[in-house]
Amino acid sequence: MPTFEEHRSLLTGVAYRILGSVADAEDVVQETWLRWSGVDQEAVDDPKAYLVRVTSRLAIDRLRWAKSRRESYVGPWLPEPISTAPDGAERAELAESVELALLLVLETLSPLERAVFVLREAFDLPFSEIAEIIGRAEPATRQLARRARDHVRERRPRFDVDRDERRRITERFIDAAAGGDIDGLIKLFASEVTMVSDGGGKARAALRVITGVDNVSRWLVSINSPANIASFMASIGMAGISDLSFGVATMNNAPAMVISAGGRVITVASLLISDEKIDTIYLIANPEKISHLQPV
Structure with missing residues (x-):
């Protein structure tokens, strides 16, 4: 069905x-396709609007279930990471709307607030x-939009480092972490650095924020031991x-460290x-959240 495929990416x-989950998003889009295939498509005046409406409503319902x-x-x-090319076709504001820090702030909104924010701002x-959706x-x-926008503005981190500098710092972080260089890590970290690791009970990860x-530098070095x-x-x-390889890829509109093994x-x-120092590390190891990604 060409019309549906034309809008699948959107x-x-x-x-x-809305969901912060690749797997849930794909399920919602599949359900949208099933509903589209069951309607009289010739009677739909605006297929794009219809498909966005159905997708949004399904995503809101699924988000309510996902929150519980x-x-x-x-x-x-943590949200599932997605690969985003730095020179991709998305407009800059759309690329910014998938940044991990923003998705985490959106997690604190109600399902309706989040949907309204996404549909209006992104x-x-x-x-x-x-309103119809x-x-x-x-x-x-x-x-709802005003409340969501104010909430995001108050809580969204603001960082003043450009993409090239973020990549350079990410590369230095990889070198220090892979080499077990505590001093090198310490030089990169802000004084109140925080690490959040998501293993989902399916991979070894810290069960609390560090x-x-x-604490953060020693934890990173300790997990690089052969036994760990x-x-x-x-x-x-x-x-x-044990053939680990480290690389940099653009994830959620920002450079990220990617560790691969066994393909x-x-x-x-x-x-x-911020200020050329690492404030927060989001580490995602739950295999269900990264199985769709390609090794670097």
């Missing part, structure tokens, strides 16, 4: 920004159309494989950087 983008599921998640929960849909009057929709230069590498690989069903990505680390 629909996936809408669903991913995440309450029992093992350890910290895709610039008119309020009349958004969420089943609210237009004044109420505008109020803070402080000494072997334990981690066993936890993800790759016992006996699979096993860890992604995204860094939030």
